[in-house]
Amino acid sequence: MAKTRGRNKKRGKRKAAPRWRWIKRLFWLSVAVGLLSLLALDAVVYQKFTGKKWSLPSHVYSRALELYEGAPLSREQLMWELDGLGYRRVAAAKASGQYSVSSRRVEVFSRGFEFWDGEEPARLMTLSFTGDSVSGLVDAGRTEIPLVRLEPMIIGGIYPAQKEDRELVQLGQLPSTLVGALVAVEDQGFYRHHGVSFRGISRAFVANVKQGKMAQGGSTLTQQLVKNFYLNQQRTLTRKALEAVMAILLEVHFSKDDILETYFNEVYLGQSGDLAIHGFGLASRYYFQRPVEELELHQVALLVGLVKGASYYNPWRHSERSQQRRNLVLDVMAQQGVIEAKQAEEAKRKPLGVVSSSARGGRWQYPAYLDLVKRQLREDYQASDLETEGLRVFTHFDPQVQRKLERRMVSRIESLETGYRIADGKLEGASVVVRVGAGEVLAVAGGRQPGYAGFNRALNARRPMGSTIKPAVYMTALERPASYTLSTQIEDTPISVGTEGGDVWQPRNFGRKSHGLIPLYEGLGYSYNQATARLGMNVGLPAIINTVKRLGYQGELPELPSLMLGAVAMSPLEVAQLYHTIAANGFYSPLRAINSVFTAENVPLKRYPFEAEQRFDPAVMHLIQYALQVVLREGTGKSAYKRLPQDLVLAGKTGTTNDQRDSWFAGFSGNYLSVVWMGRDDNGKTPLTGGTGALQLWTDVMSELDNRSLVFNQPEGISYHWVETDTGLLGRKGCAGSRYLPFIDGSEPVDAGRCVPEPLENVVDWLKDKLGW
Amino acid sequence: MKYLLSIFIVLLATGCAPMMAPVSGPQPPPPIPPTPPPQSDESGGVQGDVIVPSNPAPERASNSAVSQLVEDAWRYNRAGDYDRSNAVVERALRINHTDPEIYLVMASNYFAMTQLQLAEQLVRQGLPLAGSNSVVKRDLQRLLSQIISVK
Numbered sequence: 001m002a003k004t005r006g007r008n009k010k011r012g013k014r015k016a017a018p019r020w021r022w023i024k025r026l027f028w029l030s031v032a033v034g035l036l037s038l039l040a041l042d043a044v045v046y047q048k049f050t051g052k053k054w055s056l057p058s059h060v061y062s063r064a065l066e067l068y069e070g071a072p073l074s075r076e077q078l079m080w081e082l083d084g085l086g087y088r089r090v091a092a093a094k095a096s097g098q099y100s101v102s103s104r105r106v107e108v109f110s111r112g113f114e115f116w117d118g119e120e121p122a123r124l125m126t127l128s129f130t131g132d133s134v135s136g137l138v139d140a141g142r143t144e145i146p147l148v149r150l151e152p153m154i155i156g157g158i159y160p161a162q163k164e165d166r167e168l169v170q171l172g173q174l175p176s177t178l179v180g181a182l183v184a185v186e187d188q189g190f191y192r193h194h195g196v197s198f199r200g201i202s203r204a205f206v207a208n209v210k211q212g213k214m215a216q217g218g219s220t221l222t223q224q225l226v227k228n229f230y231l232n233q234q235r236t237l238t239r240k241a242l243e244a245v246m247a248i249l250l251e252v253h254f255s256k257d258d259i260l261e262t263y264f265n266e267v268y269l270g271q272s273g274d275l276a277i278h279g280f281g282l283a284s285r286y287y288f289q290r291p292v293e294e295l296e297l298h299q300v301a302l303l304v305g306l307v308k309g310a311s312y313y314n315p316w317r318h319s320e321r322s323q324q325r326r327n328l329v330l331d332v333m334a335q336q337g338v339i340e341a342k343q344a345e346e347a348k349r350k351p352l353g354v355v356s357s358s359a360r361g362g363r364w365q366y367p368a369y370l371d372l373v374k375r376q377l378r379e380d381y382q383a384s385d386l387e388t389e390g391l392r393v394f395t396h397f398d399p400q401v402q403r404k405l406e407r408r409m410v411s412r413i414e415s416l417e418t419g420y421r422i423a424d425g426k427l428e429g430a431s432v433v434v435r436v437g438a439g440e441v442l443a444v445a446g447g448r449q450p451g452y453a454g455f456n457r458a459l460n461a462r463r464p465m466g467s468t469i470k471p472a473v474y475m476t477a478l479e480r481p482a483s484y485t486l487s488t489q490i491e492d493t494p495i496s497v498g499t500e501g502g503d504v505w506q507p508r509n510f511g512r513k514s515h516g517l518i519p520l521y522e523g524l525g526y527s528y529n530q531a532t533a534r535l536g537m538n539v540g541l542p543a544i545i546n547t548v549k550r551l552g553y554q555g556e557l558p559e560l561p562s563l564m565l566g567a568v569a570m571s572p573l574e575v576a577q578l579y580h581t582i583a584a585n586g587f588y589s590p591l592r593a594i595n596s597v598f599t600a601e602n603v604p605l606k607r608y609p610f611e612a613e614q615r616f617d618p619a620v621m622h623l624i625q626y627a628l629q630v631v632l633r634e635g636t637g638k639s640a641y642k643r644l645p646q647d648l649v650l651a652g653k654t655g656t657t658n659d660q661r662d663s664w665f666a667g668f669s670g671n672y673l674s675v676v677w678m679g680r681d682d683n684g685k686t687p688l689t690g691g692t693g694a695l696q697l698w699t700d701v702m703s704e705l706d707n708r709s710l711v712f713n714q715p716e717g718i719s720y721h722w723v724e725t726d727t728g729l730l731g732r733k734g735c736a737g738s739r740y741l742p743f744i745d746g747s748e749p750v751d752a753g754r755c756v757p758e759p760l761e762n763v764v765d766w767l768k769d770k771l772g773w
Numbered sequence: 774m775k776y777l778l779s780i781f782i783v784l785l786a787t788g789c790a791p792m793m794a795p796v797s798g799p800q801p802p803p804p805i806p807p808t809p810p811p812q813s814d815e816s817g818g819v820q821g822d823v824i825v826p827s828n829p830a831p832e833r834a835s836n837s838a839v840s841q842l843v844e845d846a847w848r849y850n851r852a853g854d855y856d857r858s859n860a861v862v863e864r865a866l867r868i869n870h871t872d873p874e875i876y877l878v879m880a881s882n883y884f885a886m887t888q889l890q891l892a893e894q895l896v897r898q899g900l901p902l903a904g905s906n907s908v909v910k911r912d913l914q915r916l917l918s919q920i921i922s923v924k
Contacts, residue, residue: 066864068838117849117860146841437870438863587898596860607856610863610879612894618901622826629824649827671870711871714826715901740823 038245045249048230053262054166056390056600057159060373061152062397063442063595064115067127067137068147072706074132077400078106084153084399085111086290096122097294104129111291113151116394116596116604120149132706154285155397156370158377160387163274167281168390168600171261173293178280179260180338181304185329187221188336191256195222195247222247225263269303270310277310287315287354297339298347301329302354315354323352367453368446369397372573372593375459380606381597390600395593396440401433401672401705405443406450408700413448413678416696420687428681429697430457432576433705434673438610439580439589442672444573455681458572463677466566466655466690467527467636468575468664471582471624472547473536473564474524475616478623479547480539481747486521486623487728487739492531497561505561507533510656510689519725521741525630527654529565536564550615552577552588566655575666576675582624583651583668583710586616618715619744625651625712626742632667636691640667640699649709652698654690661685663693669707674698714742721748722755729753839865839872846878855882873903877913884920893920 065081067073079089082099090098093109100107105128112122125148128136137145157165171179183190189197197220204218219227226246231239250259268276269283277286280303284292288299295303305325306313315322327348334344373395377386385391409429417427433443446456455461477484492515497505507529509515514530515522523531536544544564545557557568570578573591581588589612596607628651631637636654644650652667663678663686676694680686686693714720722738724731728749731738735755842865849858862878869875876899883892896917903910 066838066868068836068868070836070838115860117857117864147838435867435870438866440867585898585901587894607860609859610866611891612898614894614897626824633824709827711902712824712827713901713904718826720826740825742826 038249041242041246042249042253045226045230045246046253049250049254049258049262053229054168054265055160055164055388056168057157057163057165058377058386058389058391058393059154059167060156060158060370060393060395060397062155062395062399063440064113064120064149064152065400066147066149067125067134069134069137069144071134072132073129073134075101075104075106075127075129077132078108078127080403081150081400082106082108084289085150086285086288086294088290088294093124095294097290108150110148111151113149114602115149116598116607120151123148152394153399155366155395155399156373157275158370158374158386158393159275160384164276164278165282166265166277166279167285168265169261169279169281169292171257171264174264174280175293175295175300177297177333177338178292178295178300178304180336181300181329181333182260182264182307183221184332184336184338185304186224186307190221190260193220193222195249195251196220196244219243220247221263222250222259225259225266226250228266228268229262267307268310269306270314289355296347296350296353297343298326298330298350299353301333301347302326302352305329315352319352326352365451366397366399366402366444368444368450368456368458369395369402369441369593371446371456371459372441372444373397376593376608377597391605392598392600392602394595394598396435396438396442396595397593398433398442402443402445402450404704405431405433405445405701408697408704409445409448409450412697412700416678416688416693420692422686426680426684427678427686428457429676429678429694430461430572431674431676431697431701432458432572433701434576434580434591436580436583436668436671436673439584439591440595441573441576441591441593457677460571461677462569462571462574463662463679464567464657465570465575466657466662466664467529467532468579468653468655468666468690469548469564469566469568470524470527470532471628471653472551472578473532473539473544474520474627475620475624476539476543476547477520477535478620478744479617481744484520484535484539485728485743485747485749486519486627486741487723487725487743487749488520489517489728490520490523490531490535492516492518492523492528492534495530495533495537497533497537499561507562507565517726519728519739521627521630522635522725524627524653525635527631527636533561533564537561548578550588551581552590552615566657572675572677575664575677576673579652579666579668579675580673581615582621582628583673584612585618585625585715586614586621587612588615589613617717619717622712622715622718622742623744625710628652628667629710629712636689637665637667637695639691640695640702643699643703644707647709648707649712650702650707651710654695656689656691659685660688663688664690665694665698667698667702668710669702669705670710671708672702672705674701676701717745718742719745719748723749724753724755727753729756731755836869839869839875842868843872843874843878850878850882850885853885855886858882871902873899873909873913875899876902877909877916880913880916880920884916889920889924893917893924896920 079101087097087099090100093100093107096109096111098109105126107126109124110122113120124140125145126138127134139145159165189200200220201218223243226243230246231243265279268278270277270286272286277283281292283303284290284295288295302315313322313325330344330347333339334341373393377393409431413427413429417424429448431445432441434441444458446458447454494514495507499505509529515528518531523535541559541563545559548557553574557563560567577591580591589610592608594608597605599605631653632640632650637652648669650667650669652665655664661679661683666675676698678688678693720740720742722731722733723741724737725739726737730749730752732755738755842861846858846862849861859879859882862875865872865875876895880892880895883895896913899913903913
């Protein structure tokens with residue numbers, strides 16, 4: 001029996017042994033799997049943290065404002081620029097990012113900035129003003145400074161479909177109060193625990209049990225970072241466990257400072273439309289329009305308060321709630337010894353200090369210009385690089401010009417709608433402003449609501465350009481001085497042209513009136529269609545098309561007679577390109593929005609330099625610029641001088657299309673070129689001509705800019721003569737009907753007209769002139 | 774008759790009488806005295822109702838910012854840092870695009886970078902602006918000759 005029992009026992013042992021073996025095996029297998037998983041998890045934690053942490057959108061910057069004696073900048077304009085850059089107005093500027101104002105002076109402590117051509121150091125300077133220009137610029141030691149640049153403004157970004165933006169900061173950049181505040185409020189044991197705080201968890205557990213709900217999280221900063229950086233927002237036990245393990249792994253590999261710096265850049269702190277604001281660097285600019293280094297204590301506390309819930313504590317929508325949270329943060333900071341209690345009390349008395357809701361879109365409110373930047377960037381960069389590599393794109397965008405353009409666009413369109421009884425909201429407009437000579441696009445308005453990122457008419461609305469094409473017809477003729485001069489008599493009478501399709505093209509003048517024989521310059525100055533059509537048919541369509549292309553148009557053009565009167569459709573930007581070649585004396589320079597591109601690490605990547613190519617003879621350009629001045633002095637654009645100074649030399653051309661569906665004006669001074677289009681999106685009729693519509697806005701805009709006169713130098717090969725305008729023969733000064741006109745040498749008339757005096761009279765005239773009789 | 778009398782009085786008054794030869798015999802008609810053009814200011818404009826050309830006068834004399842930038846650009850040019858030189862002189866171009874020396878610096882940079890086509894175009898753009906600035910005009914012309922000889 002006993003033997004039997006002993007055998008059974010042995011059998012039982014034998015039976016139990018394989019089970020234990022299996023359990024052991026399973027145990028070790030689990031350990032192995034666990035270890036492997038841990039290793040895999042560790043690899044994930046390590047690789048993501050040491051690799052490229054974020055996809056960074058590219059940021060787009062404006063031009064840098066140049067300050068120098070004689071700069072066309074008023075005190076108010078400088079203050080506006082400084083406000084836009086987030087400078088703080090104080091009684092006396094003592095640190096970067098501050099300025100003070102007296103009646104005729106502004107003292108600025110600039111911020112330094114690394115430009116393509118060198119570093120601009122931070123410095124204290126005083127600017128004095130006379131009228132609308134800078135009359136003096138001295139440094140702190142009262143030594144004159146020839147030139148200083150302010151840093152450019154960030155005007156927007158290029159984002160992927162999932163819009164998330166951040167501006168990376170380093171721990172050393174941050175105010176010590178910010179670091180102290182975050183640790184004091186979010187994780188007081190941060191520097192003691194190893195990723196997970198069991199004390200914190202216990203405290204949160206007790207608090208949650210007491211309140212009967214999830215009131216506290218108990219997560220350390222490291223866990224919060226893991227959750228945001230590696231995991232998702234799900235509240236499951238598995239996720240929590242994973243979070244804890246990964247937090248420990250993170251702490252094994254990386255220093256507290258590395259973790260904290262990543263946290264400062266990762267954390268979600270707000271929402272601007274569909275753009276998520278991440279990190280304290282960007283949040284500082286978003287809420288206070290200033291770099292994080294310049295934050296004051298009450299602002300630091302507000303941002304730290306937002307970590308708990310950026311939407312719930314939104315300072316614009318819930319200012320009271322936000323203020324309470326901010327004050328709580330300040331109290332905690334004082335309790336934890338980050339600041340003195342007195343400092344906390346002082347900071348609590350301050351208002352929230354966030355920028356006004358209208359200004360907060362500062363860096364995202366120029367969508368039309370950004371469209372142009374993106375379009376030009378796409379020629380050199382992949383969309384994915386632009387959206388993820390954090391490039392820094394420096395442009396020629398001038399916020400001062402843009403502001404004036406936008407303001408005037410809105411008011412002029414509204415007044416035209418009222419004045420001409422156009423249905424509200426029906427009239428649209430678009431405009432481009434370019435710096436003459438440099439070919440830099442300074443401002444773009446894509447519609448009557450400039451800040452609205454809708455259809456960009458300045459770039460994408462191709463509308464018949466009407467008479468704004470006519471300079472190309474006249475230039476084609478003037479390039480043949482043996483046949484055409486400004487005084488050549490051309491016929492402004494009805495004309496019929498048969499087309500290939502069998503139709504007959506019969507252009508009419510806008511006023512339905514013919515003018516008979518007229519001098520060539522008058523055909524352009526008064527925009528006579530019949531005269532232009534006749535001239536165009538004589539010089540030939542292929543030659544005109546060639547001229548339009550040399551002016552800078554890159555598309556295809558139909559060889560149709562109606563082309564001569566502007567049946568070809570172009571965008572305002574394309575028209576600006578043509579007119580810039582005219583303004584730049586026949587030198588074609590591609591219009592540029594971008595100045596240079598830097599990597600996220602501030603390494604220069606590419607510059608977009610000025611280029612020029614001579615496409616027309618300077619003598620021909622002198623003639624066409626003369627005729628375009630006639631437009632504004634006497635012709636269809638003369639109303640401009642009702643509001644612009646008489647001594648300002650301007651040139652330009654109106655354009656009106658059939659049934660007044662499009663109203664255009666393109667014109668320039670010595671330093672600015674602007675093109676304006678007005679019309680309806682549904683291509684409906686309007687009561688506007690180029691002169692009554694677009695020209696009015698053009699005049700508005702030009703009247704706000706610091707225009708210099710067009711430099712109308714007499715080039716070699718050009719001479720001026722008095723000519724009778726009704727005969728084209730030589731005339732005389734003072735004789736009715738005589739006009740002082742430029743001619744390409746050898747093309748001037750040789751036959752004397754009725755005004756030319758007999759030889760003796762000439763001598764007397766000469767003597768009279770000499771003696772001043 | 775009225776005219777003859779005027780001439781006589783004037784010539785007497787100015788003391789030029791001996792210089793005037795009597796009009797006698799077949800003489801070619803005197804040339805039409807050039808009508809003095811309307812006076813123009815620097816930037817051209819309108820005299821009465823007449824559009825007139827401007828006098829080519831470099832404006833830089835009054836702008837120390839442009840002078841400083843051009844000077845800096847030459848310094849970078851001499852150091853062989855042509856990209857930086859161009860970046861600097863483009864700032865001057867923004868302030869005053871009618872200064873011919875700006876084009877001279879840029880053209881010199883591109884010439885050094887053997888971008889001859891662009892260098893030539895820039896010289897051609899600067900030349901009409903040089904006007905009375907004989908030094909810059911001479912330098913532009915010299916550079917143009919060099920470019921053409923290399924091409």
